Amino acid sequence: MRGKRSKGLRLGTTVVALAALLVGGTACASEDDPASPGGTSPGGGGIKDGLSVAFLPKQVNNPYFTVSDNGGKAAVAEFKGEYKEVGPSEASASSQVSYLNTLTQQGSDVIVVSANDPNAICGAVNQARQGGAKVVTFDSDTNKDCRDLFVNQVTGQGIAENQVELISEAIGGAGKIAILSATANATNQNAWIELMKTELKKPEYAKIELVTVAYGDDKDEKSFQETQGLLASYPDLKGIVSPTTVGVAAAARYLSGSQYKGKVALTGLGTPNQMREFVKNDTVKSFALWSPADLGYLAAYAGAALASGVISGKEGDTFTAGKLGEYTVGADGVVVLGPPTVFDTTNIDQFDF
Template sequence: MRIGSTRLLATAVAAALALGLTACSSDSTEPDAASPSGGSGNATGTIKEGLKITFLPKQVNNPYFDISDNKGGKVAVEEFKGTFAQTGPSEGSPSAQVSYINTLSQQQTDVIVISANDKDAVCGALTEAKTAGAKVVTYDSDTRPECRDIFVNQATGDGIAKNQIKLISDAVGPDGGEIAILSASANATNQNAWIELMKTELAKPEYSKLKLVDTVYGDDKDEKSFQEAQGLLAKHPNLKGIISPTTVGVAATARYLSGSSYKGKVALTGLGTPNQMRAFVKDGTCKAFALWNPADLGYLAAYAAGALASGIITGKEGDKFKAGKLGEYTVGANGEVVLGDPFTFDAANVDQFNFG
């Protein structure tokens, strides 16, 4: 559950321009100490110093996670005087994260902050890590709730689905037609949840002229995503639009469309960063796309980790904690904390943001 609306990226243009990656919040509160949470056991509400907090993304050397972890999580951990690290696989396969979880548990890491490649594959290792004393925060992509303490969600799945379908509908136009989805990996928890919600959204009367004909997976690899986009157009010659709700996929698809005969004929939207997509918006390949600030997501996940490891919160519904410059957050049902709503970028505003 999110407190207030000042953290929405739409209200943060000036801050983003001034402070770059970590400044898409209009809350200027200093990140000194977390506020007390009702009934969570830490009377002072102060995050302990010296906590070892390690981020374990779906894959390292991914531009999205470089921002969320190193421009967001690291900043937050340094603010409350902890020790930050990032580790993880170069391949985003379902089981690739397991050995890293085991190692972090053996190293007695205080909090593992993980974006899960698969909601089930990492659960055994995470449960063992929790038994050994580590706290577990998922961010970006969740596990089963019993396998972690808190999930920091970038936006509600329903909000993302509505945003993506509205954008592709607007881009395709009133006549509608065939559309396809180019996702990340077939096991990505967040991607699969969004796709199912998109299907629900497409069933509404206002989208009756849109027909989802295919879903393909680029595994968050640039080359494979590029090839999958190419394959979609070869397989579906009447395709009118592509949704790619992944930063790697949408940029690769845009690159393919921009250099092909399909430019201006096949619409594109998805979840991307301004720096990735700016040129493609300006050349007409993509009219609009969406995202949240990934740096803020990592920043919030780090503060949730610090509050959890300090006993300020336990992960139960109603717990409150202070997330530095982002302000106060409340834990919702199933241990979920929501960053905010997706924000739409287009030709009118994309130059006002500089991240990704």
């Protein structure tokens, strides 16, 4: 099922797990539980107390990263570490470098970063690693040689299949579509877009034409304006895919108040709280996302496992991420959270993030 959407996925195990997290809160393991912070994990050894863990998102005050970083904060509290969040207000390529340098000087044990650019922070990341920090990328990766692990929200192929399937359903399998992305250098966005282009070459999507890719730079107003520009440039556009939480919400806001509502379909990756009103007023039929809180939570545990010597980051290493259970490191030091969840009118009110 990984990466493929189905009707059962909506109310299946992924949704149940999400609901348990969001409604039930964080459960604490007992001291004798192998998964507890002080116990012995399947990967060997336990998480050290007092680890300093810093989260460096693409930009602070972004709703998506607020949720994901708070998931990391919850994990750090569980294994009795010290948490902090720092970061730029602008998601530009080099904006994270100074923060990485400062965290290195402060002697951070673990740095969890979502890269704005695959190469711009590599020098600073390697300096941090030379200084003793374990560096985990999440959400958006660097060059694989510039970090210890990458915690991926879902496989790129899974995102591509999900997004193309959703927009195909929304436009009846035929018509012109556009993609509204984040920044032009965003590692994850670019990988997903290339995979979506490949997915669109399948016979079942032969009647769908991707006409352009626009960039809103993960800024609300620019994304809003880019949506307006797309519709002005392509008056026969049938749909927009925006695989970024800022972009899809801004596009939905524009469509909701325009003549294109109900005529131009929109899907993408967004949070239920951002998109609820647009689903309920029929601007958006469905969209998808993983649990950003789980992503941050998993990234924190992965970093702690590295810093504690539970794992080294090589393929086949296993570790326990608190309530999420056991994970295995894959090829190129990648750990995958799981498949995306589709949100629509049937389930959106079950979630609060």
